[in-house]
Amino acid sequence: MALTRVSLSSSTRLLPSPLLQFFLRPFSSATSPLGSSRRRSSPIAAAFSQASQSPHAVRHGQVTEAPMPKSRRPWRPTCLYYTQGKCTMMNDAMHLDKFSHNLMMDLPVNASAADKVKPQKLDYLLILDLEGKVEILEFPVVMIDAQSMEFIDSFHRFVRPTAMNEQRITEYIEGKYGKFGVDRVWNDTAILFKEVLQEFEDWIGNHNLWKKEQQGSLKSAAFVTCGNWDLKTKVPEQCKVSNIKLPNYFMEWINLKDIYLNFYCRRVT
Template sequence: MALARVSPPAFSSPFLIHSLLRPFSSPSSVLRPRVTRVPHHRGFAIAAALSQASPLPSADGDGAVMEAPPRPSSRRPWKPTCLYYTQGKCTMLTGHGYNLSNAVYKLNDTLHLEKFNHNLSTDLPVNYSAADKVKSQKLDYFLVLDLEGKVEILEFPVVMIDAQSMEFVDSFHSVWHDTAIPFMEVLQEFEDWIEHHKFWKKEQGGALNSAAFITCGNWDLKTKVPEQCRVSKIKLPSYFMEWINLKDIYLNFYNRRATGMMTMMRELQMPIVGSHHLGIDDAKNIARVVQRMLADGAVMQITAKRQSATGDVKFLFKNRIR
């Protein structure tokens, strides 16, 4: 994952910013996105991570690396996603940032907005002409979650899809680190987000209302989130007690096993968008698989449940990926 943490120095010229951001951009880039100050994150800044394009899937398995972005029929060219934007911190849209000269600032703005995508819906179009098999869903919204990272950094991206129209609705994206952004802070921001969408109320607790998480595997909510809660010494939130494992839905709907997102996309002949193992891009690609499966007539159902924060997980499908 191409995210790095740097201490925010007092920048006096754009050349210092250029040298700091060099590792995060391709050599062909003329100007790189500037480092954005994040005051509420204990004074740390997040160096811009670029959501780059990848190759069409090979037959090497789920770890296959992909290199070329898809060539959609739309006239609008594909662009990597601005990861400042996904976290609500893109200064190019708000007009805030380091105090550089107006000429450089305006040039940076123009090139940045031309180079990077600031609208996730462009990567999640709905093909209504191929949606004649769509079935009614018991839920109204799907929250596609795909955690990424190791011990140092963990990326928390969620892409919201309307269960009935299959359209992209909204997204949540945060990166946390034990010594920079406490996990509790990430959860508070996420709870504000799901409360805003009326999926959950802090005073009431309980499971999500009219929505469910979709993960590609059980690891995210069966293992990683509970593990992170123990490390952060907080109780597992009630909205993480149940989820939909897309691998199990895929197995039972298409009657074939898929070891992960890349296998699904290869079998469905779908090109990847962005970079594999960049969380927000993986969440978008999993959401695209969900859109395709809904169009094919799949019904999304809860596949795993916990009875309590410390209880064992009950798997609801007899035919499932182990």
Template sequence: MATWRSPFLRRTLLLSPPPPPFLQFSPFSTPILHSQFKRSFVQCSSLSMEESTSSTPIQPEIPETGRNSRWKPMCLYYTQGKCTKMDDALHLEKFCHSCSVELGESVSGLKNLQKQEFDYFLVLDLEGKVEILEFPVLLFDVKTMDVVDAFHRFVRPTKMSEKRINEYIEGKYGSFGVDRVWHDTAINFEEVIEQFEIWLRKECDGHIKLWREGGDGRLNGAAFVTCGNWDLKTKVPQQCEVSGIKLPPYFMEWINLKDIFLNFYNRRAPGMLSMMRELGIPPLGSHHLGIDDSKNIARVLRHLLTDGALLQITARRAQASPDRVRFLLQNRIK
């Protein structure tokens, strides 16, 4: 157990019998239309309040089947490590069970690429205002400019009644049709962090581990990338306090993509969708479904890198006083 984690009694996770795998229209999968799926699967159904008050749905870019024949709908049970049909050939043929994502064409030969300080970026986009409900992290490889792995967990609140949880999840995920898979797979935050640390300790490229517990406990050759400061400045510390654990040291610094965008393009974009509009990138998937938003953020990240942007840490906590955050770029989104 990591030294910064407060003592706690391990709770046994009770799992209900696994239901049939859930079908998600991933932003990087070819949608299959069927009457049982809600319209929100094939559109970004709402804009964030910071960007627009319009209720007009955003239609996603639908990949051409012939050109993208390898793309399949994602099995969300698989992203939770709980798919029960891995030996079903028909299921495997129809649905994606890979955490790797090709974001675009080859980047070999591009002249604008900058040498980056980091080998990997961890694209994080949390969901849940009261408590964290979804914890998705995409591993972006700077060499290949693609997502090569992912960690995705739904998170069960610790300070709510079952009635309040049901209302919360129906309001948050009901319109996406994701409420069932959330109830079947969600685990408490302390378990999510334990599993995330196991994932961070996996070897990348056969030898690089993204994180080691020794030393200062920070990431190794990698940095978190977020769309804004809220995820790591505010929400993770709040959730750690609610869950009775100390803030892990790898959450001490991050890159706010909105600040990088502002300083590189000299254009102000208050959120993910506005950055995508500025860059002419059609949004894909369901907005405010964390795993989908993370993939869209990764597409913005890739665009910045291929245009020649240098990604550097934009916010860092004070070592002696983690509550204090220093913002490193003078020109930044407030």
């Protein structure tokens, strides 16, 4: 089954569903993020249990492989300063032992699942799951190899609201992230949405998925969302609040709920 993209002009608004959880908790392949009790091979599902060499690395002439531990070490929370590119404790052994700084090791691919993945016309999937109802507070993207379902890279930024006053921001962040103990990290690292997009464009440009001078769509890649809310509703709203023209690469995406409906012939419950 081929993945079908929807465009900003043709999609229907749906409520969002959490998709990216491994920044705060371990990834589990035991249950589907869509809540399905049936198991069938699909182009967007893979079991994550052991490390394998990245086809991305092979294509770029890299032959080194991440070391495979003899026994899987207990899950550790990801250092959120590291995901923001602002960790200053990379030489601190206690910090490195307490927090994970290697998402590839946290999300290895089971090589035995590769034969269940259907060939795709795309090379990469950019899994996007925004956070924030009033304004975007968090912009996380995970880059997956569309042929092997292997984790390639991630982009994660906390976003500082543009239109809210400081008191409202403080209340909002404490309510949203305080219970997870993430409010301090957010306050230390959050940047404006305009800056987030600039850094994101550098990121997709470095992966040769987009060229700034062409200002076009993504090359050999597509966003994947759980519902249409993220890219049909929230990003255009945030661009308007931030006084930014909506980039062309946000104009189309793959809706997991549509894939689920087409594959199982029933809607997500």
